[in-house]
Amino acid sequence: MGTSNRSQLKKATVTATIATGIGLFLLSPQGVEAALGDRTLQPGMTHQDVKELQDLLKQKGYFTFHTSTGFYGDITKAAVERFQQAHHLPKTGIADANTLNTLLNDAQATLRVGSRGQAVTNLQNDLRALGTFNHATTGYFGPITEAAVKEFQLRNGLRATGIADSATLDGIKRIRANGTQQQTQETSRSATSQTTLQIGSRGNAVSEVQTLLKDANLFNYHTITGYYGEITATGVRDFQRQANLQVTGRADTQTVQALRDHVQKLKQQQAAAQPSQTVSTPTVQSESSFVLKVGQTSDSVRELQHQLKSLGYFNHQVTGYFGPITETAVRAFQRDHQLIVDGVVTTSTLNKIVDEAAKKLLPAIVLPSETAKSFDVMNLIADASQLLGTPYLWGGTTSRGMDCSGFIQYVFQKNGVQLPRTVAQMWNVGSTVSKPKVGDLVFFETYTRGPSHAGIYIGNNQFIHSGSSTGVTISNMTTNYWSSRYLGSKTYQ
Numbered sequence: 001m002g003t004s005n006r007s008q009l010k011k012a013t014v015t016a017t018i019a020t021g022i023g024l025f026l027l028s029p030q031g032v033e034a035a036l037g038d039r040t041l042q043p044g045m046t047h048q049d050v051k052e053l054q055d056l057l058k059q060k061g062y063f064t065f066h067t068s069t070g071f072y073g074d075i076t077k078a079a080v081e082r083f084q085q086a087h088h089l090p091k092t093g094i095a096d097a098n099t100l101n102t103l104l105n106d107a108q109a110t111l112r113v114g115s116r117g118q119a120v121t122n123l124q125n126d127l128r129a130l131g132t133f134n135h136a137t138t139g140y141f142g143p144i145t146e147a148a149v150k151e152f153q154l155r156n157g158l159r160a161t162g163i164a165d166s167a168t169l170d171g172i173k174r175i176r177a178n179g180t181q182q183q184t185q186e187t188s189r190s191a192t193s194q195t196t197l198q199i200g201s202r203g204n205a206v207s208e209v210q211t212l213l214k215d216a217n218l219f220n221y222h223t224i225t226g227y228y229g230e231i232t233a234t235g236v237r238d239f240q241r242q243a244n245l246q247v248t249g250r251a252d253t254q255t256v257q258a259l260r261d262h263v264q265k266l267k268q269q270q271a272a273a274q275p276s277q278t279v280s281t282p283t284v285q286s287e288s289s290f291v292l293k294v295g296q297t298s299d300s301v302r303e304l305q306h307q308l309k310s311l312g313y314f315n316h317q318v319t320g321y322f323g324p325i326t327e328t329a330v331r332a333f334q335r336d337h338q339l340i341v342d343g344v345v346t347t348s349t350l351n352k353i354v355d356e357a358a359k360k361l362l363p364a365i366v367l368p369s370e371t372a373k374s375f376d377v378m379n380l381i382a383d384a385s386q387l388l389g390t391p392y393l394w395g396g397t398t399s400r401g402m403d404c405s406g407f408i409q410y411v412f413q414k415n416g417v418q419l420p421r422t423v424a425q426m427w428n429v430g431s432t433v434s435k436p437k438v439g440d441l442v443f444f445e446t447y448t449r450g451p452s453h454a455g456i457y458i459g460n461n462q463f464i465h466s467g468s469s470t471g472v473t474i475s476n477m478t479t480n481y482w483s484s485r486y487l488g489s490k491t492y493q
Helices: 003-008 048-059 074-086 097-108 118-129 143-155 166-186 204-215 230-242 253-277 285-290 299-310 324-336 347-358 377-385 404-414 423-429
Strands: 013-019 022-028 431-433 441-444 453-459 462-467 471-476 486-491
Touching (some): 324 347, 377 453, 404 423, 423 453
Antiparallel strands (some): 013 022, 441 486
16 A cells, blocks of 8 residues: 555544543544554564554554553564454564554554544444434544444444444444345335344334343343344344244244243243242342342343352353252352352342452452553543453453453552442442542442442443443443432542
């Protein structure tokens, strides 16, 4: 590619700007004398081109250090190796001409925060049609567009980076094409055939299918969206395979009815099993809102399984479904801790599990080899945003995986503020504020009484947190789920 084209791809330095109460990251170009790609870059070098390499790798999620330094060290080498492996290049850790050209060409076809033009307008129009972008098209890729891209990626099993790379853009085109084809075909179909749902469909009928799939433990997304994406199609295929139906991934009349029958049968089985599981249950009516038992599927059950797993009682995949295996683990824990052995998780049992699990959490966290910086809320939000897409790992405190409090402790310590390890402890040491400002913590009552989940407030009623079913993501406090569980805000600034 020509020098002029490469120059246009110069990565801008990231500046964290907070405007009108929301964390906003803008890209501002910097001029340099040489174009990236003119020389091979390798470990030990210090050069402006190395900084640009780090910037591009950071944009694509490969370079995870919080600052582009211009020094080609072990972190940069590992980032280059990950990029090379992902693009089927020799995994040398050296940024040779082939690696750099691949990176630059990939960057040219990618839309991200700071991008402008008709391509961004087209992206926003497509995302609006797919139900993730609900604002006026501007032709500018800002935080709202980034959030819409992440939502699309989450719905369709892509890595939630918020960057519209080639895989994301291809997925949008494919699903848009399917949706257009579906609309054309439906004009000539009979009323019966119009009930078939497939990728691109939306509405209450889709919400019903997703709810049924969730009841059958076959819908692996944290909310009912009403949009038929790849995750919904995967759940339908899994059910069709299980029910010996034709595996199409489309929810036709036969599939939907079979799914309804299956869920009804599951509920009947669960209801029939209830008496034998509650014989020894003491009077716990006041705790009813926090009772977890066989048949339930929720994030609270998922968190319970994580904690039982850390204690050695649950040695299976965390699913969020409270079945016989989870019940057995609960009974074993109750027996070992002189609680009523009934397999039902009331507040007393859950509090004991939480207390015991908290003892397993490491008091310290592992940071990359850099010195903690003095506190600056813009740096705090920037560091938090770099971890978007990091998977949830109970007890995790590194970029390989983090739980709720581990994520918060990691980001704050990176900025010179040491917080306790658990959410309850963070709540106790913070200063209460009537209304959160950017950088404060917002607390929620989720799987037990009192503060059990928290996130970092980034403005505009949004917060960034590590959810057990989402990993590090951005959520809105005004949704029914979060608003009904909100406890208050604390500041540490």
